Amino acid sequence: MERLGSDRFGGLCVSIGTGIISFLITWYLIPELSNLFLSANLAGKDLNKRLNDYRVPEGVGVIAGAIYLVCLFCIIPFYVLHSKDDVSSTMLTNLSLFLSALLSICCMILLGFTDDVLNLRWRHKLVLPTIASLPILMVYYVTYGNTYIVMPFPIPQLLNVNVFDLGFLYYVYMGMLSVFCTNAINILAGVNGVECGQSIVIALSVLLNSLINLGSECWSEHMFALYLVCPFIGVSCAVLYYNWYPSRVFVGDTFCYFAGMTFAVLGILGHFSKTMLMFFIPQIFNFVLSVPQLFHLVPCPRHRLPRLHPTEDVLVMSTVKFKRSDVGSLGSLCLFILPKMGLTKMIVDDEEQITITNLTILNVILRVMGNTHERTLTIYLLFLQLQTKLRLLVLTLIISTTTVVI
Amino acid sequence: MERLGSDRFGGLCVSIGTGIISFLITWYLIPELSNLFLSANLAGKDLNKRLNDYRVPEGVGVIAGAIYLVCLFCIIPFYVLHSKDDVSSTMLTNLSLFLSALLSICCMILLGFTDDVLNLRWRHKLVLPTIASLPILMVYYVTYGNTYIVMPFPIPQLLNVNVFDLGFLYYVYMGMLSVFCTNAINILAGVNGVECGQSIVIALSVLLNSLINLGSECWSEHMFALYLVCPFIGVSCAVLYYNWYPSRVFVGDTFCYFAGMTFAVLGILGHFSKTMLMFFIPQIFNFVLSVPQLFHLVPCPRHRLPRLHPTEDVLVMSTVKFKRSDVGSLGSLCLFILPKMGLTKMIVDDEEQITITNLTILNVILRVMGNTHERTLTIYLLFLQLQTKLRLLVLTLIISTTTVVI
Ligand SMILES: [Mg+2]
């Protein structure tokens, strides 16, 4: 036990150290390399800036991703040493899982960057994360192969069922988790700093969760999570530094895929996928709210992000205008319910033309808080995320206390 | 032994099957996706075509690389089953090595594609393969950690030293092997079909070598090689189909990096790096010949590939013109020796202006065989490669027979 304690401390030092180093390298390299992006025509205009002639390098997430991978390659020996439980086969299993995690993330960065460069179609966004999750699924299959899930809170108490074997469905669940995590971050984007900021908040939640559980008996999974999450926080903070309002770089789909896949891998191999989904609550809310537009029940414009006010330096809700006849029965149901819930603002003019605010969490925030500056909107979103997580933490503590009492 | 035999047969079937499937997928997807490359401005002009307004998609090696990875992800469970020697820790070690191989190749494809898109500088070409070889070095360190090399032919007989511990230098050697393999293929390029063709010839040599050694006691390493090399041959043949004269796609640096890293990984983890270097003899010749230009002892133009004849449909040697005063003492030495050896043609005019043919194996072939069609030049090179390998095979057989006799 003494030895395990020191291993944990060593692992913690290595992961935090790697986090700091990866931050410094990314912070140094992004401005060095961003000219290459401009000359390769990998650049975009910032839609919400007054002077939008200035072109901003796009897809610099690939720099962050590559540095993240290199840092993790370098700590493979440390990871193995710290996860060594004297039993060599446990060490080798951990090594395989760690490598499969890196392989999935690397493959996702490759596919994400390909998407940024080649502008793949929307349907590919569902296929690519599935492909990239293959390594973890395969390695999970040949090493653990454990497809039981532990039932969440009320079920064991009510039905006396603690675990349930999902079988093949467990792999489907893991694949879908990757698709969800990557796309959930990808559709909550478009405002300076929001892709990166939300990822950092989720990563910090994982860090906190793993630090708390480092004392528990499943500390090895949480050590694994710390190894993966600290360098992620490092590179993301460096990206946020340049991506914060006013953005000097755009992160691109590469970063969203990279971040999403890292979280999916953490959830799956760290065995806390349900906790991970809870960390995604604002993203889930945004996804559910976006469903009518994503599946074209309601018309969906090319850009759904908030728009710059014509005269003032604030963002206003973006809208979409269409005829009532363009909307099917399911769409009409959405248009009946959503405005009642205050999730969109609908205006119907004389000629049966409908204007609604786009169905995104950013528009909902603007609706509740009023028009604000772009930087403030990002801060509101991050604050909302933090608040959700704090409430969850309190709830979890209450539940665990109650369970112990029962 | 019975069981091992059937494992080998099963493994062979899986690897050949994967090769065929990967060929079909690549063959189908390249034309589907090549429009995306054109619209993303990832395209180049073919310098050796009369009508060179036509733009050819560049960097489609990334499609081949991605398909290769996906196919190998899918056969991870088969690989593990076939390498299972009842001892679970051997199986897990093999799995780790296999994953590290995939990780290195995946990382190399990512960095290669980044190079194609961002046009990185020459010095990066030395750094990127070193970075990508980190996973195999690290996993080699934590699993085998064996840094002994077996001495080649004459040394054991003469000095009575069979093995030699290289220690840390072994890792340096492995890193340098990756840098060498990737760049050796990258500098023997520029003529339709030559990048891909030479890679296929090397891969076929590996296939043959591994098939022969599948009956030996180190069959497990050669099974590993077969798993990696068959899908490589599959995707490369599909790429060659479109890259053959007249090229409809260009493979880009991505493919050269991908192929080179695959060979480096095969050589290192299959424990036949010296044999692999022998398969690279034409590339080594080309590299040594290019050294005076690569290190700027002699002026080096931007493109060194053979040029189209002004009127006929044949390629002629490309040349570079410079003043004698531009060349240092080492360069002068090269200019003294190389023409004597027939490796370049030098013309000195009245005003001390020197014209030499560029120092590449393609120019040497043109010098020996006369001006030929682009397609024929590629065939000559591939034929030269095959011939070298056949001679090597005969030599190896003679040596091994002699050694046994001694
Ligand atoms: Mg895109």
Ligand SMILES: [Mg+2]
């Ligand atoms: Mg290049």
